[in-house]
Amino acid sequence: MIPYGRQSISNEDIQAVVETLQSDFLTQGPAVPAFEQALASYCQVPYAVAVNSATSALHIACLALDVKAGDRVWTSPISFVASANCALYCGATVDFVDVEPDTGLMSVRALAEKLQQAAANNTLPKVLIPVHLAGHSCAMQQIATLCQPYGIRIIEDASHSVGGTYMQQKIGSCQFSDITVFSFHPVKIITTAEGGVALTKDVALAARMQLLRSHGITRNPDDMTEVSHGPWYYQQIELGLNYRMTDLQAALGLSQLKKLDTFVAKRLEAVARYSNLLQNLPLDLPTECPAGQSAWHLYIIQLHDENRRLAVFEALRSAGIGVNVHYIPIHTQPYYQKLGFHWGDFPQAEAFYSRIISLPLYADLTAEQQQQITLALQQAFQE
Template identity: 55%
Template sequence: MIDIPYSTQSITEADIAAVVDVLRSPYLTQGPKIEAFERAIAELHDTAHAVAVCNATAALHIACMALDLGPNDRLWTSPISFVASANCGRYCGAKVDFVDIDPVTRNISVEVLADKLAAAERDGTLPKIVVPVDFGGFPVDMAAIRELADTYGFAIVEDASHAVGAQYRDRPVGQGADITILSFHPVKIVTTGEGGVAMTDDEGLASRLRLLRSHGVTRDPAQIERQDEGGWYYEQVTLGYNYRMTDLQAALGLSQLERLPELWAARERLSRRYDEKLAGLPLFTPPRAGDKQSAHHLYPIEIDPARSNVSRRALFDALREDGIGANVHYIPIHLQPDYRRLGFGSGDFPAAEEYYRRAVTIPLYPALTDAQQDRVIESLSRTLG
């Protein structure tokens, strides 16, 4: 029986009351809580526009659409992410490819990206969009990626689904990207149940994102194409989707945001405690860097093969047998059967595959007690010797 999950939501009575207040209000959806949540997210991340949607996958999709990604285009992303980071390109009919990771940060390797871009320029196969992923909440090296984007002409959609509240060079994540995506799934730092946001400083992109999330339908006089026939009048001016967030979700998110400093501090304390107590084991722990403040969404460890011959499967099974909900983030996207059928295979991205062979995610969430964490550490110590 698993009694210590790898992660879980943190819900208070104040969160519940915020949702109940909406249930008693005139608006369950398309009401004032949506704009209030968007303003709060934009302010937190020092960006001009935040567009709330039903989940981060939807946000990735409409981000690609807003940037006019199409069947003749290419999107590149990290193989170490959830499949949505790549699928968003395929939703638009684009060709998807991957950039191998840096073994230390587990994010896209800037060096590999630079080499791949130089080769793509020679071949005429440059990407239209690159989707760098802030894996585990650790920010990508955005300054270097922005420089490459300006050189080679691609757009950046930063998948910061793990990184609400993270900072890069003393500023919130998202600076330098054309569009930044956040996730509010229950195991994320802040939850709306399900939910996502697309952030941008570009007013034109923000307008298009809002249109795409709501059927492509508008009542805005500046966007309608025919003469307004009356107060009921609306037009579908492009093909969009019903990707709207509800006021119930937004109210929960607003309540959660009030506790973000507290939630992050708990994750930071527990992460540092892991860092210290696991230091003597044959493991690699999540990275730290002076110019990057992780959101600590995940705590993925890697077995050091030079110091241990214990397999990842053996470690995973031992943790589970001890009631600890270990997990693995992630199976490399290019090794999924659906992507193998597109021509990808083992050996394509060796750093990502080597990480996957050794990686286990151990529990990390604000309510994790020191005693529970000690159980995790004891289990790891016993199995790894």
């Protein structure tokens, strides 16, 4: 089976983890701050807060922005459920902004219309979470311009996008957002096995997220409510969580980060091959934001005939091609339907979902494997 995504682990990666295993620290040691510093430097942003998953990063990002009961958070319906769940964890209400039909990215026009209606109804969101689907950046400059007059804070869910750029800056620079989140799950561009990070330019937000990821505990005397009892002393000053990244994960991440640009370049080569191989088939190829360079986490095609999607999908799986679908619209999930959402609420997202299939894409995908995938697609359309 050719999977839709997979990690690329070298001997250097393995050795980095082994060295950490043989060190004095498996967790809360020097590897995590080293990984944070290296990633912040790569993204040209002052602060990076590493955690055990991108879901955790989204959660502490919402908490750091004081999302709470009574607040509203808007995100994209075309994403993994974590993009919306993070707000629910804080007691907030979630709503969605429909997407562009050709990209699945948050629609600027739909956002403008929804903001205008919300302003009239006094139902504006506190936080907006645009999702950089497949590694392609949303139109962040326009989104930020729309949000600024209302004081809406922005979290970029860039789980798919480490290594990408937008308007000549690395995604993660927080050029048009308060916080940016990356994922390091094994199928992402680089991996820490499991893991995530929240990046920000704001020192106060960074400090708050650092506190929240580790039980709300501080050892900094300046933050304490009384004089320290001694070198052993700490205080819990907030209700935090155990979202820490281990040194084992960070060691792998540091090693992987050295190859990030190489991984993205290999994905770009594979994308170029797909463009040539698939151009005459009855499907639309993916497009990226013209203002940036995608990290190409996913290669999402859209079939011209949505009624053939299931048959094509099953034919590809039967041929050993591990295709997938990214994503089922969040608002159609049973849990969200219990919250009052229905099929038909976000028609562009639902139309996008009905035609999409994610083809395999990862750094080590070979030209021969792409030929095999193309042949299987051709045969699926002929059947």
